[in-house]
Amino acid sequence: MFSKILIANRGEIALRVIRTCKKMGxxxxxxxxxxxxxxxxxxxxxxxxxxxxxxxxxxxxNVDGIIAAAKTSGAEAIHPGYGLxxxxxxxxARCKVEGIVFIGPEPExxxxxxxxxxxxxxxxxxxxxxxxxxxxxxENEEEAKLAAKQIGYPLMLKASAGGGGIxxxxxxxxxxxxxxxxxxxxxxxxxxxxxxxFLEKYISEPHHIEVQILADSYGNIVxxxxxxxxxxxxxxxxxxxxxxxxxxxxxxxKMLSAAVQxxxxxxxxxxxxxxxxxxxxxNFYFLEMNTRLxxxxxxxxxxxxxxxxxxxxxxxxxxxxxxxxxxxxxxxxAIEVRIxxxxxxxxxxxxxxxxxxxxxxxxxIRNECAIEAGTQVTPFYDPMIxxxxxxxxxxxxxxxxxxxxxxxxxxxxxxTNIPMLIKTVSHEQFLAGKINTNFVNEYYLPLxxxx
Amino acid sequence: MSKIEAGMAGSVWKILVKEGDxxxxxxxxxxxxxxxxxxxxxxxxxxxxxxxxxxxxxxxxDTDVLLEVE
Numbered sequence: 001m002f003s004k005i006l007i008a009n010r011g012e013i014a015l016r017v018i019r020t021c022k023k024m025g026x027x028x029x030x031x032x033x034x035x036x037x038x039x040x041x042x043x044x045x046x047x048x049x050x051x052x053x054x055x056x057x058x059x060x061x062n063v064d065g066i067i068a069a070a071k072t073s074g075a076e077a078i079h080p081g082y083g084l085x086x087x088x089x090x091x092x093a094r095c096k097v098e099g100i101v102f103i104g105p106e107p108e109x110x111x112x113x114x115x116x117x118x119x120x121x122x123x124x125x126x127x128x129x130x131x132x133x134x135x136x137x138x139e140n141e142e143e144a145k146l147a148a149k150q151i152g153y154p155l156m157l158k159a160s161a162g163g164g165g166i167x168x169x170x171x172x173x174x175x176x177x178x179x180x181x182x183x184x185x186x187x188x189x190x191x192x193x194x195x196x197x198f199l200e201k202y203i204s205e206p207h208h209i210e211v212q213i214l215a216d217s218y219g220n221i222v223x224x225x226x227x228x229x230x231x232x233x234x235x236x237x238x239x240x241x242x243x244x245x246x247x248x249x250x251x252x253x254k255m256l257s258a259a260v261q262x263x264x265x266x267x268x269x270x271x272x273x274x275x276x277x278x279x280x281x282x283n284f285y286f287l288e289m290n291t292r293l294x295x296x297x298x299x300x301x302x303x304x305x306x307x308x309x310x311x312x313x314x315x316x317x318x319x320x321x322x323x324x325x326x327x328x329x330x331x332x333x334a335i336e337v338r339i340x341x342x343x344x345x346x347x348x349x350x351x352x353x354x355x356x357x358x359x360x361x362x363x364x365i366r367n368e369c370a371i372e373a374g375t376q377v378t379p380f381y382d383p384m385i386x387x388x389x390x391x392x393x394x395x396x397x398x399x400x401x402x403x404x405x406x407x408x409x410x411x412x413x414x415x416t417n418i419p420m421l422i423k424t425v426s427h428e429q430f431l432a433g434k435i436n437t438n439f440v441n442e443y444y445l446p447l448x449x450x451x
Numbered sequence: 452m453s454k455i456e457a458g459m460a461g462s463v464w465k466i467l468v469k470e471g472d473x474x475x476x477x478x479x480x481x482x483x484x485x486x487x488x489x490x491x492x493x494x495x496x497x498x499x500x501x502x503x504x505x506x507x508x509x510x511x512x513d514t515d516v517l518l519e520v521e
Binding site for chain 1: 510
């Protein structure tokens with residue numbers, strides 16, 4: 001086992017990884033930007049190194065600085081968290097060259113899933129259903145229009161290297177495609193350095209449901225059930241839960257098996273997530289694979305009793321998984337809400353200083369959070385500042401616990417989406433489990449005038 | 452003369468106009484980036500850009516002036 005791990009991330013996920021390391025008796029090394037010098041995760045780590053100025057490309061994406069901190073501190077492994085360098089194949093390869101273990105899959109696997117077009121082809125080979133669409137990069141509007149004719153509208157125009165909804169747009173006609181193509185291609189180019197675009201048939205009222213898997217380096221793969229992440233704003237998840245209130249036992253079994261098949265086909269190791277879109281008839285289609293720990297991993301932990309970070313570390317250290325598919329049971333229901341520093345009406349960011357802060361407590365309540373009174377929420381990073389997770393014996397209990405905890409959440413000085421979250425988790429459609437990715441548009445936005 | 456302010460702390464991602472350009476009310480002149488989100492800044496009235504006070508990549512606070520429009 002490792003004796004020291006460096007965490008190449010910040011905020012709540014850095015703190016989350018530190019917590020498991022402490023439990024396992026592993027020393028921790030934090031790296032931080034000048035903007036995060038006073039952060040909780042920096043204080044909680046055994047050692048901390050400043051790696052640059054606030055903008056991410058000068059600090060949290062500063063590969064040389066992070067490697068140097070690992071060498072100086074003698075860390076044997078790096079946990080990348082999520083976002084930032086977590087799905088950067090070049091970084092994983094660099095760690096390997098430097099003799100440091102990257103806690104995640106092999107660089108080639110990260111690269112193969114990093115291109116959505118390549119991933120579609122690979123999954124088709126693996127026998128995993130994909131959405132009808134184009135598996136080559138569309139260079140220009142004319143090519144896109146020609147391809148669109150073959151599939152038929154409405155369509156989703158997507159960036160192959162995309163994420164977080166950037167470079168993605170629903171198009172209902174040739175005219176809309178014409179208007180959307182160049183702008184999204186340019187966006188993809190400037191955000192991801194890659195303007196490859198493709199098209200997929202649009203699925204109406206889809207559910208976003210993903211399967212968590214754990215895999216070791218010896219071919220053992222265990223699915224850890226699914227998470228439903230259909231409540232989104234700006235194409236980013238806001239509320240996640242496990243299990244899904246939508247799918248049947250039969251669909252669940254099929255999805256878990258498809259996820260295992262996908263992971264086996266590519267020779268995956270470590271924790272990973274296969275995201276699917278599920279239509280009204282419970283047909284499911286591969287969307288993308290996230291080759292890292294996910295923001296919403298706690299809901300899986302809450303229903304299975306596992307510590308996913310611990311499993312990641314053990315697998316990365318070369319240990320075989322000690323559990324099999326038959327050993328994993330799920331118990332009860334868990335809901336996570338993401339707390340964003342943003343205006344609950346416009347979803348625009350709200351950086352600033354937190355003046356008063358108090359976390360809610362209660363049965364089944366778990367907080368993942370790296371802020372405190374006095375924390376300056378800067379504009380340099382993601383607006384997610386905390387996560388609240390509620391577990392209950394039933395979905396109904398989890399719903400009422402998460403609502404009560406949100407009402408007890410005290411945070412002053414900045415705007416947050418807590419009012420939006422309260423409206424969401426107490427909405428009759430949500431309580432009835434009738435959620436799909438249109439939820440915010442359909443049920444939340446119409447409530448705005450009354451807020 | 453009117454001063455176009457940032458309205459939010461962030462970095463200047465794109466400047467869409469240069470000094471001497473004519474702009475129309477509602478036209479987006481600068482795109483800021485804050486918390487990984489693009490925040491377009493538009494002018495309120497027709498005019499001519501007389502001064503560009505920031506560069507792409509600059510960090511700005513919410514009341515910082517980005518441009519002056521005559």
